[in-house]
Amino acid sequence: MPRRKRQHPLIKVARAYLSEHQPVLKDAPLRIHMLDGPPGSPRYAVSIEQCGANGCPYDVPPEDAANGRCPIIDCPVRHSVRLLFDRNGKLVNASESGIHWG
Numbered sequence: 001m002p003r004r005k006r007q008h009p010l011i012k013v014a015r016a017y018l019s020e021h022q023p024v025l026k027d028a029p030l031r032i033h034m035l036d037g038p039p040g041s042p043r044y045a046v047s048i049e050q051c052g053a054n055g056c057p058y059d060v061p062p063e064d065a066a067n068g069r070c071p072i073i074d075c076p077v078r079h080s081v082r083l084l085f086d087r088n089g090k091l092v093n094a095s096e097s098g099i100h101w102g
Contacts, residue, residue, distance in 0.1 A: 008032055014046045014083055017091060022081055025050055031068060031101075035084075042084035042092050047101035049080035074099050 010032055018026040025048050033045045051065045054077060060070050070078070075098050082101050084093040 010044055010046060010085055010089055013085070013089055013091070014048070017083060017094070018048065018081070021094070022048075022096075025079065025081060029066075029068075040086075043087040044085040044089075045101070046083040046085065047080065048083075049078055049100060051075070052077035052079070068100070070100055072100065 011030060014030055015026065018028075028048045028050045031047045033047070035042055035045055037043075049068070051062070051070070056062070056065060056075075056077065058072050058075070060072065064070060065078075072078075078098045078100065080097055080099055080101065082093075082095050082097075082099075083091060086092050
């Protein structure tokens with residue numbers, strides 16, 4: 001019998017932050033990236049993005065935008081948050097913008 005897949009511990013921390021500070025994005029998909037850097041620098045980045053309901057001014061299909069495949073780097077209708085965590089899972093920085101964090 002295969003073992004059950006374990007949820008990454010940062011998902012719970014990121015969801016709690018979003019529920020408290022960005023309730024609009026609390027159900028948006030999360031993307032977790034492991035970062036490489038010197039000791040003491042952030043180890044993980046969690047990016048969350050959601051496009052506005054008004055439609056895309058660049059004619060990107062909504063499916064592509066929802067899956068993180070939007071080719072536009074900085075879009076005026078996108079709402080994105082990037083959370084940086086240290087190796088212990090403590091939030092180091094939170095930035096809000098319209099940038100697509102690849």
